[in-house]
Amino acid sequence: MLLPREKRILEILYAKKQGYTSSELAAALHISLRTVKTDIKRIREELEKTGCEILTKAGKGIWLSYDSQGKKYLDSLLLGGECASSMDPKTRKYYIALQLLDSDTYISTESISNSMYISKGTATNDINELIPFFEKQGLTLEKRVKYGIRLLGKESQLRIAKASVIRKIVVYQGSQVSRKLQPFFEDLNIDHINAILQEAEEHFGFILSDASYSELLIHCSIIVRRIRKGKVCAIDETELRAYSEMKEWGICRFIADALEKSFSVHMTEGDRSYLMMNLLGTRMQEHIPAETYSWGDDGADSGQILEQWEDILRHAGDMFRENLIGDETLKIAMFLHLKAMFNRLQHQIHLENPMKRMVREELVYEFEVATYVARLIKEEFHADLGEDEICDIALYLGASLERERAMRNRQSPVVTIVCGSGIGTSQFFEAKLGRIFPEIQVRKIVPISRARYEIGKDTQDFVLATVPLELEGIEVLNVSPMLGERDALLIEERIHPERRQLLISGKEKYPALFALMSERISIFKCDCRSLEEVISLMGRRLIHEKYVKEGFIESVLKREELAPTSIGDKFAVPHAFEGYVLKTGVGLMTLKKPIVWGNEKVQIIMMLSIDIREQEQFREIFSELAAITKNKWAIEQILNAERISDIKIRN
Incomplete structure (x- = not known):
């Protein structure tokens, strides 16, 4: 079996597909020339009868040779794994995070660098990059001269952080989740926990979404391992009393009792509360008919939360001229989702939305409505929603709008x-x-x-x-x-x-969008270097041409804080909250070079001066925006244009 560093050597040689010198490999892996030679010898032995081999020649270097069988072997070994490589700079720091989270004492940077086959300086840089992540999880990285570093925080926070790290390393969605997670819990049989969760689903008649199932599997595994190390969660009596009155408490007790029996551990009330906290944060993949749902089954605070949620739906529906309040399926599904989401936010459990990019690109209008809903949620519940949560809401809203049609x-x-x-x-x-x-x-x-x-x-x-x-x-x-x-x-x-x-429809013409553009509010091939600079320049142009009121720029920047308006494929559509539009229009700016906008690279900016209360126009504009981002010919025309008249979109 190849060691991680040996596998990394194969990754480097396979990716370059040409010779590497020993010195280049040594520099890339931060190891000595002698170690490179030793590793190459070991790899040659491992590659026997696989259809591939490592060759060396003076003046040419070291390279891989393989036939069709060898290519299949290399693809399976290097590209087909479920775990990100520990040698990959993007994920290497999370393997370091696992060492820190698993250590009960101080650990030196030198021991981390030795275990990862990297230099001490590289390890230090990776650790520094982890500090914001740990702080977000409520943990403190303590550094002490001659001792090393260690993580400080509540037991529950350490467990949540470890689950988050494993999520970032492992691609675990699918039917082989137990096999993919097993290497992180070598002293546990994950299949036993898998069986417990499946039995709970069948016994109580619910189904967890694949992501939530994997999440709960990770947390149950962490619970057992931490208890075996003598680590238990503190008991919060108030929280425990509240949990015990919920219908999910029976599921929690069932799983906890099964874990105790299967692994011979004792779960304290604090550990059971921790399990319940994670259970409440899951997404249960069940469809509840509106006519059979009972609001009273969801705890004492359900009535108040429901009333607040109805106000939000009513307000958002009025603003966008949509009948959101009349969709009982939306109301129930989002109510259940909100309760789980608030639980995750309260306990700093951050779940990434795997469909975030697709939602941003395909559901542009729905995402805008969801952003407005997120703003109302913040005002009503004092909860800051991130882009992942807003994308979740966009999907529910998209379902509601599709049902309506x-x-x-x-x-x-x-x-x-x-x-x-x-x-x-x-x-x-x-x-x-x-x-x-x-x-x-x-x-x-x-x-x-x-x-x-x-x-x-x-x-x-x-x-x-x-x-x-x-x-x-x-x-x-x-x-x-x-x-x-x-x-x-x-x-x-x-x-x-x-x-x-x-x-097959002709979506390559965008009449609503281009009808609102004007040379007076367009700037081509600009040198702006940041989104703030773009918003300020475009905003001043719209104010000068009397499209929007004073205060528009500040409102646009606040809207960006809620969620970036980049929608993929080089586009961003900055706009303000309601109340600033004097005249309908779309300002267009192109940039000489792309700039960072949220998590995207942006080179085409369409600043909107559109009243969101004009529902049909608003939806039509966002529909055309979603379509034009997929039209490579249109994107090329826009970027090459010197003026609006240069853009001629074909039928």
Whole structure:
């Protein structure tokens, strides 16, 4: 078996596909020439009969040679793993974080660097990069001369931080989650915990989304390991009393009792509270009919939270001219989601939304409505939502808007949907599917972890999977969770081959967007270096041309603080909150070089002076924005233009 550093040498040689000198390898890995030679000898022995070998030649260096069998071996070894390499600079620091989180005493930078095969300086830099992450988790990194460094914080915070680190290293969504997590808990049999969680799902009649299932599996594993090390969570009597009155407490007790029996450990009330805290933060993939849901089952504070949530929906619906308050399915689903989300935020549990980029690019209008909802949530509940949470809300809102447009009561083919990202994603997908294909009947929605057990050969016409899936003897169409145009064409080809062409529409013309542009509020090939500079320059131009009021620039900057307005593919659409628009228009700016805007690189800025209360126009603009970002020809024209008249979008 190859050691991590030996595997890294193979990664370097395979990526470059040409010779490396021993000195270059030594410099890249921060090791000596002698160590390089020793490692190369070991790797040669490991590669025997694999179809690949390491060759060396004076003047040329060291390189990999392989045949087709060897290429398959290397692809599987280096590219097919579920864990990010510990030698990868982007993830290496998280392996260091694991060492710090697992250490009960001070640990020296030298011992960390030796274990990671990196220099002491590199280890120090990685540790410094981890400080903001630890602070976000409520932990303090203590440094002491001659002793080293250690992490200080409550037991619950240390556990949450470790779960977060493992999430950043492992790609664990799918049916093989136990195998992927096992290397992080070598002294535990993860399959036993897997069986406990599956038994809990069946016993209590709920299904966790794949991401939440994996999350709970990690936390249960951490609980057992920490208890074995003599580490227990402190008891908060007030929190414990509140938990014991909730319906989920029975699930928590069931899992805790099973963990105690299976691993011969004792879970204190503090440990059970910690488990309950994480259980409440999960996303349960269940569809609750509005007419059967009982609000009183969710704790004493449900009534007040519901009233506040209804006010938010009513306010947002009024602002965007949408009937959000009238959608009981949205109200229930988001109410349950909010309670879980507030629990995570309260305990500093940060879950990344794996669909964030797709939501930002495909659901531009829904994301804008969700950002407004997030602003109202902050005012009402004093909770700061990040981009991941706003994307969750956008999916629920997207589902609601799709349901509103959907046609009903048509005979249909029967399908089963396999969806791995939780209730918001599955609701959005099902609703959009219903609008585009009202004749399709959805038999059931299942997570990928249960697909092979719950989908029979004769129970549906075909399966729609939003995650990669193959089922023996069953037709599976793999589609995007956003159900884009290509996916719709694929489904249309399957159920109505003769009508396929009806879905192909000419979206390469953007009349609403370009009708609102003017040379007077356009700036081309600008030298701005930051989003603040762009917003200030464009904002002053809009104010000067009497499109917006004074205060517009400050409002735009506040809107950016809530969530960046970059939407992918080089575009950003900065705009203010309501109350500043004097005249409708779209200011256009292009940049000579891209700048960082949130997590994106941006070179085309469309600053909006649009009243969000003009619903149809607002939705049309955002629809065209979502479409134009996918039009490479249009992007090229815009970037090359010297004036608005140079942009001629083809039919």
